Amino acid sequence: MSSTGERSTGTVYEEVQASPEFAQLRSRLRRFVFPMSAAFLAWYLLYVVLASYAPGFMAISVFGNINVGLLIGLLQFVSTFTITTVYVRFANKHIDPAAKELRERIEGAE
Amino acid sequence: MSELASGSSVAQAPAAPTAVGSVGLNIGIFLVFVAITLFFVYRASRTNKTASDYYAAGRAFTGPQNGVAIAGDYLSAASFLGIAGAIALNGYDGFLYSIGFLVAWLVALLLVAELLRNTGKYTMGDVLAFRMRQRPVRAAAATSTLVVSFFYLLAQMAGAGGLIALLLQIPTTNQLGQGVVIAVVGILMIFYVLVGGMKGTTYVQIIKAVLLIVGAAVMTAWVLGMFGFNLSDLLGRAVENSPRGEAVLAPGLQYTNPVDFVSLGLALVLGTAGLPHILMRFYTVPTAKEARRSVVWAIWLIGLFYLFTLVLGYGAAALLPEGTITSTTQNNAAPLLAYYLGGEALLGIISAVAFATILAVVAGLTITASASFAHDVYANVIKHGQASPDAEVRVARTTAVVIGVVAIAGGIIANGQNIAFLVALAFAVAASANLPTILYSLFWKRFNTTGALFSIYGGLAICIVLIVFSPAVSGKPVNPATGRSASMIQGVDFHWFPLDNPGLVSIPASFLLGIIGTYVGRRRGAEDEARYAEMEVRSLTGAGAEKAIAH
Numbered sequence: 213m214s215s216t217g218e219r220s221t222g223t224v225y226e227e228v229q230a231s232p233e234f235a236q237l238r239s240r241l242r243r244f245v246f247p248m249s250a251a252f253l254a255w256y257l258l259y260v261v262l263a264s265y266a267p268g269f270m271a272i273s274v275f276g277n278i279n280v281g282l283l284i285g286l287l288q289f290v291s292t293f294t295i296t297t298v299y300v301r302f303a304n305k306h307i308d309p310a311a312k313e314l315r316e317r318i319e320g321a322e
Numbered sequence: 323m324s325e326l327a328s329g330s331s332v333a334q335a336p337a338a339p340t341a342v343g344s345v346g347l348n349i350g351i352f353l354v355f356v357a358i359t360l361f362f363v364y365r366a367s368r369t370n371k372t373a374s375d376y377y378a379a380g381r382a383f384t385g386p387q388n389g390v391a392i393a394g395d396y397l398s399a400a401s402f403l404g405i406a407g408a409i410a411l412n413g414y415d416g417f418l419y420s421i422g423f424l425v426a427w428l429v430a431l432l433l434v435a436e437l438l439r440n441t442g443k444y445t446m447g448d449v450l451a452f453r454m455r456q457r458p459v460r461a462a463a464a465t466s467t468l469v470v471s472f473f474y475l476l477a478q479m480a481g482a483g484g485l486i487a488l489l490l491q492i493p494t495t496n497q498l499g500q501g502v503v504i505a506v507v508g509i510l511m512i513f514y515v516l517v518g519g520m521k522g523t524t525y526v527q528i529i530k531a532v533l534l535i536v537g538a539a540v541m542t543a544w545v546l547g548m549f550g551f552n553l554s555d556l557l558g559r560a561v562e563n564s565p566r567g568e569a570v571l572a573p574g575l576q577y578t579n580p581v582d583f584v585s586l587g588l589a590l591v592l593g594t595a596g597l598p599h600i601l602m603r604f605y606t607v608p609t610a611k612e613a614r615r616s617v618v619w620a621i622w623l624i625g626l627f628y629l630f631t632l633v634l635g636y637g638a639a640a641l642l643p644e645g646t647i648t649s650t651t652q653n654n655a656a657p658l659l660a661y662y663l664g665g666e667a668l669l670g671i672i673s674a675v676a677f678a679t680i681l682a683v684v685a686g687l688t689i690t691a692s693a694s695f696a697h698d699v700y701a702n703v704i705k706h707g708q709a710s711p712d713a714e715v716r717v718a719r720t721t722a723v724v725i726g727v728v729a730i731a732g733g734i735i736a737n738g739q740n741i742a743f744l745v746a747l748a749f750a751v752a753a754s755a756n757l758p759t760i761l762y763s764l765f766w767k768r769f770n771t772t773g774a775l776f777s778i779y780g781g782l783a784i785c786i787v788l789i790v791f792s793p794a795v796s797g798k799p800v801n802p803a804t805g806r807s808a809s810m811i812q813g814v815d816f817h818w819f820p821l822d823n824p825g826l827v828s829i830p831a832s833f834l835l836g837i838i839g840t841y842v843g844r845r846r847g848a849e850d851e852a853r854y855a856e857m858e859v860r861s862l863t864g865a866g867a868e869k870a871i872a873h
Contacts, residue, residue: 225856228863237862242765245432253591256425260587263418263573264580270414271572276554277561279571281414288421289625295428296621300614308611311863318865 224321228314237310244302252295259284342661343669348489352674355533356510359678362525363518370519372871373711376718377444377693378605379521380871385612387528389619392603394527396423396594396620397534397627398683399481399676400745405628406659407652409635410642413560413570415577416635420628422590427624429595429757431617436610437764437861438601443868445690446601446756447698450763453853454771456707460698462778466755467598467698469782470748471691472728474599477744478680478687479504479733484653485680489673494737501734507677508730511685515692515722520606523685530682533675535623538630541656541672544663545637556633559640570639582821586746589825593749596756599690608870634659684729692721743794743810746823747785754781754828758836764861767854772843773836780839781832788824793817 228234263270263281270281366379374380383391401423408416442448447463482504483494492499514522549556557571564570577583594600604613638647638655641662647655660672696718701709709717758777762769789795797815798808806812821827846854860866 223852225859225865226852228859229855234859234862238858241862249429249432252425252428256422256591257584257587259421260418260584263414264577264583267572267574271568277557277571278554281572282417282557285414285417285421288425289629292425292428292621293625296431296618299432300618303614311610314859315863315865318859318863 224318228318231314233310234314237307237314240306240310244299244306248295248299252291255291256288259288342658342666343488343491343673344666345489345491347666347670348673351670352489352677355529355674355678359514359526359529362529363514363522366518366521366525370517370521373444373697373715374868374871375521376519376715377602377689377697378868379519379524381606381608381868382521382870383524383606383612385607385615386619388524388603388607388612388616390531390623391524391527391606392600392616392620393535393623393627394529394531394682395599395603395686396624397531397679398478398745399485399679400477401628402534402538402631402679403481403485403653403656403676404745406631406635406638406656407647407654408576409632410638410647410655410659411649411652412576413564413566413636413639414573415575417632418573418577418583418587419590420631422587423594424621424625424628426591426594427617427621429592430600431614431621433764434595434601434760435604435613435617438760439604439607439610439613440864440867441764441857441861442605444602444605444697445694446598446760447694447702450759450774451698451702452763452857453850454763454774457703459771459774460702462775463756463759464694464698464703466751466778466782467694468691469786470596470598470752470756471687471694471725472732473744473748473751474597475684475687475691475725475729476732476736477748478683479729480736480744481653482507482677482680482733483737485673485677488654488657489677497734497737500737504733504737505730507681508684508726508733511681511688511729512723512726514681514685515689515726516719520602520689523682523689524603524606526678526682526685530675530678531623533671534679535627535630537660537672537675538627538634538656541637541660541663541668542630542633545633545641545659548641553633556636556640560636563641563644564639565644570636579821581826582823585821585826586823588829589746589750589753589823592753592757592825592829594752596752596760597748598694598752598756599686601760602690602693603686605868610864610867631656688722688725688729691725692718695721743789743822747789747794750789750823750825750828751782751785753825754785754832755779756781758829758833762836762840763857766840767858768846769836769840770843770846770850773838773840776839776842777832777836780835781828784828784831785824788819788821788828791817792819792822792824794822 272280405416405420438449441452447460450459450463483500486492486500486503487494514526561568569575607613607616634656638659642658657669657673661669696714700717701714755778759774796809796811797817800807
């Protein structure tokens with residue numbers, strides 16, 4: 213791996229990987245991003261399937277010329293913006309400090 | 323979709339898009355853009371010394387800067403002119419497209435951007451090669467990068483003709499005149515990439531994104547203002563003014579085959595996080611946290627922009643004289659709306675920005691493809707990682723010239739061809755050949771070289787075979803109004819795959835091939851364990867990640 217910058221023997225990484233702090237960081241991140249990814253993909257696919265197979269439902273008027281399809285479409289924007297904001301808060305609060313601590317431990321050991 | 327379009331808009335003489343605006347003003351505004359960007363490219367060139375400068379802008383951009391640049395890279399002519407035009411003509415179905423393009427960013431935000439920034443150096447191949455056998459994996463990553471970039475690039479260039487007709491009033495029938503313009507733009511693009519490297523290219527993206535988003539925001543406010551900021555009234559007027567009436571508010575006008583739309587939707591939402599020119603942008607920031615901020619900025623800007631295009635598309639349908647927007651003029655909906663609202667000046671600004679869009683996106687693709695060739699193929703596959711950084715950058719620059727020339731030639735040949743499906747195809751290839759391998763290498767311990775090769779080459783091959791034998795290439799019924807089929811090749815029918823977009827088959831197949839290959843390949847040894855430990859720890863903590871260069 214001559215091309216990927218400095219590369220240690222790997223022992224310090226294996227040590228950190230085996231530590232409970234790292235296991236906690238990893239599971240915290242995965243417990244957030246995996247279910248969230250499944251949720252937004254399911255919500256998006258539901259939208260696509262509704263638009264493809266139920267155009268009549270999407271055409272139902274809610275008020276004025278605003279119909280169900282437009283509202284669900286706009287809700288996709290809202291959910292995307294919301295998930296983005298929630299993730300950033302989560303990562304700033306729960307991921308970054310733990311990552312920083314481990315990084316300093318590794319870089320101190322090198 | 324075009325058979326639908328001309329089926330219902332019978333015998334309306336479309337307003338010739340070449341008849342409006344002032345050529346001098348259009349060129350003037352475009353030249354101002356070129357002058358400003360050249361200044362930044364020149365300034366960037368003074369600090370362009372190392373390989374990290376050339377490929378990754380010294381990793382010195384901030385998250386917000388990079389986020390704007392990502393928006394500049396992503397909001398291609400296809401998404402601005404294409405989506406606004408599709409909404410103007412087909413209503414709701416154009417909107418569907420933009421939602422897939424936006425939601426896709428969550429994949430990049432949650433699963434890819436930060437971990438990629440922490441483990442790679444310049445290219446997607448870096449991430450895959452971290453714990454796999456270098457040469458085969460890099461060769462595979464470079465192959466799919468070059469294929470995706472080539473399809474994407476060709477699709478951008480093919481759209482240039484309509485814009486040249488609008489901006490310079492050189493009709494699409496004047497192949498020579500159009501070819502000369504494409505060549506000049508291509509040469510300018512090569513110049514940007516060679517002189518400015520990634521830093522110069524990033525400035526071009528930033529300037530273009532700001533102009534595009536501000537221009538679209540002004541037009542959106544203008545259109546909404548004409549309807550007292552009441553979206554319902556705007557939609558009502560669009561219904562009255564459209565030959566399709568009520569149908570423009572509901573899905574089903576553009577995509578008539580529901581399975582096909584699901585397939586396209588899947589490719590759109592999973593493709594973005596596998597697009598090489600988007601992945602490479604994450605290396606231009608100093609840390610994973612900045613990569614996260616980049617994506618957040620990009621999501622807000624891209625999302626707002628697609629909301630603008632919704633208003634602009636329906637605005638064009640509502641305000642332009644009935645029959646202006648047809649299947650042949652739909653890409654001009656936004657510029658024609660600009661002319662309707664603000665006359666020659668606004669038309670000049672919007673068409674110059676649209677033209678700058680092609681220039682900037684092609685520059686981004688060129689630098690990505692050249693980096694992948696120089697860094698993955700030349701330095702690591704051919705030279706076994708022994709190439710000096712200077713030699714590598716030299717190869718990258720040469721490759722950029724070659725790709726630029728290919729882009730010019732491809733653009734001239736593809737000009738006016740019906741190859742809009744290539745963008746969707748590029749997304750399908752990115753989602754099938756790139757995304758499964760990226761996700762497996764970041765998250766799946768057992769994943770190995772054989773799995774990566776199965777997934778990349780398998781996904782790529784399935785995509786290309788399915789598209790060649792799809793109705794997008796041959797066999798769509800001939801439209802009686804124009805005497806042409808909506809397929810790329812006329813007069814023959816060798817299609818057997820029923821869908822235009824291969825995503826529904828190729829994406830699950832490629833994920834599956836990654837698993838099969840992994841179990842076929844050799845078992846993991848102690849060395850693999852150590853490499854996976856290093857990759858996993860680095861990806862999550864940022865330890866040992868490539869640092870920014872201070873100039």
